[in-house]
Amino acid sequence: MPRVLVVGGTGLAGRAVTAEAVERGHDVVVAARRTPDDDADAYVPGAVYVTTDLVTGSGLEEAVDGADVIVDASNGVGRQAAHVFAFGAQNLLHTAARFGVNSAVLLSVAGIDGSGYAYYRAKAEQERAYLDSPLETRVVRATQFHDFVTAIFERGRPFGTLLAPSRTRFQPIAVADVARVLVDAAEGAGEPGVRTVAGPRIESARELAEQWKRHSGSRRPVVPVRLGGALGATWRAGRNLAPEHAIDGIGYGAWLSSRAA
Template sequence: MTTILVTGGTGTLGRLVTERLRADGHEVRVLSRHTQPYAVDLREGGPGLDAALDGVETVVHCASSPRGDEQAADHLIAAARRAGVGHLVYISIVGVDRVPFGYYRSKLAVERRIEESGLRWTVLRATQFHDLVVTMLQKLAKPPVVLVPAGVSDQPVEVAEVADRLAELALAAPAGRVPDMGGPHVRTFDSLARAYLRATGRRRRVLGMPLFGKTYRAFRAGGHLAPEQAVGKGTFEEYLARRFGQ
């Protein structure tokens, strides 16, 4: 039985990774800011992090936030070295090296820290989860007209499938950068918006709105997509049906 620490283990992805590893008979410690006995803010570090890592063989790093990811990674890596952790698994995002978006740049910086850490590691990049796309569309659909970024597509993936893959990687030997994981279909953003409106019974006009700048151009060029790695099975419509009961 392996002792595994899952950072962000109460989040959308981390919770599912934890469930899968425990179901497979492993001892799993959940680290988050508010969950005892391993309540640690990775951005601050501290002795609680060393206690959480004591005796841990593998870390699955799912914790993430719009600010502080690089500092959190520094604290985690340093503590993992002290604890003699044998394998650090990190979930990243497809396109972090191609799209000049602030959050993506931070994720790429974390990848590089892990690669240079001296630890044995595995990094998986995935496309956006279905629930994140819905969160965006919920905000966009508040006005009478839904304005979506013109010419932009997405490739949403089922979070449970990413959790399965991460759990599999955590139990395998360190593999470095593994193939990206994308959802089953590349979809225009306006088609995703229309699917969301149908599932929620809303009537809205959907319009494409041109944007400007390097980030928008990179998204339009598909820098965040992995059509050659469309390995996911669950579709956006299937997710909507489960969530909204249509």
Template sequence: MLSRRAPEYPVDLETGDGLAAALEGCDVVIDASNDSSKRAGRILVDGSRRLLAAEEAAGVGHHVCVSIVGCDRVPMAYFRVKTEQEHVVENGPVPWSIVRATQFHEYVVATLTAAGRRGVLPVPRARLQTVAATEAARAVADVAEGPARRGRVAVAGPEIEDARDLARTWRSAAGRRAPLLPLPLPGRLGRALRAGVLTTERPDVRGTVPFADWLTATR
């Protein structure tokens, strides 16, 4: 696991610390690191360059990057960083696959739970196709176990829903009363999210568990 807190082989993508030791004897690397702060570029883009150079030195034969469906179509800093990370991987020295996933059910719940603590749920109009993280992880593992150079593989949830409907479903499942606050997103960002750039009608792998069922099963 790429983590600064991994018990056996901690690594820091921002500095490169620990990479050589962690990669010794590895055939495949799955990069599921993440950061959405101002340091995202240093960790995900520069960090990918560091990681790929260390993989080349260690003789790794397959680099699997976890990315996001439609990231290249969302005019927002974090998504630009993810797109740049993909370019680094595509042009890097190690045979690669990129698994693009849609938003995880878990991410929606974490976001709404945090907002709910403040007493309101500000939610923009956005078409989402959330997927259980376990189903996305299965798809990533299958790609990692397969041949290198798969190119891009998209994994998405079974249903496309409006973010506000997801919020209502979560609110009723969680027994919360926080009112929904329509959050207007003007400009290109709002148009892109409303148009559903984070969704895909024809994913390579389609998750089977809709958000509402997943909520019921995890309660």
């Protein structure tokens, strides 16, 4: 079985990728700046953890040594995003090429093309670094995760509300479904290049927030808020949606029910 290096394998998506790859019998190495204790939620039994910083390059050689394929599920917050996605990707890819890694899979976001949102511009730069590298690359663009849209609604908590971006629709997807697609790609499924994977249904932010409200038993009102800036504009234009790439996966309602179970 090929050795899979999951970069950012302690994060939300990365944990699911690590679990899926271990489950399929791969030899899995996880790279992140903080490695989890073996009783932590982020710890997947059977995976090997290497403390690595993509930006400084520390631990990178140990992480890539012996890897056949990289799955990059790293993330950065705020200004850090540009560092992780631009410098971090270059560091990783140069080291990987030196160590003879054959191929890579990058987790990206649906609808980033042409957006003025700084985070999306950084993701586009990260994609270019991968596609220009000597590694055979599959970029998988996913729509918003169920967890992510839920976190948006919960931004209203300090104000006693559930916040629903107005005139915005989402096509959210389960991280477990994304992880399956990423591990398929790591196993060589599909042509190299860019593909998109999207959740099974498109619903308004308000409809989704109402579902979350019912599920969580919250009494807070769902309040429409116009999201400013380039991200709000990108979402209102529906560029985060990809109906032609909808998968027959876990919808938001089913995901909420599975959490309750």
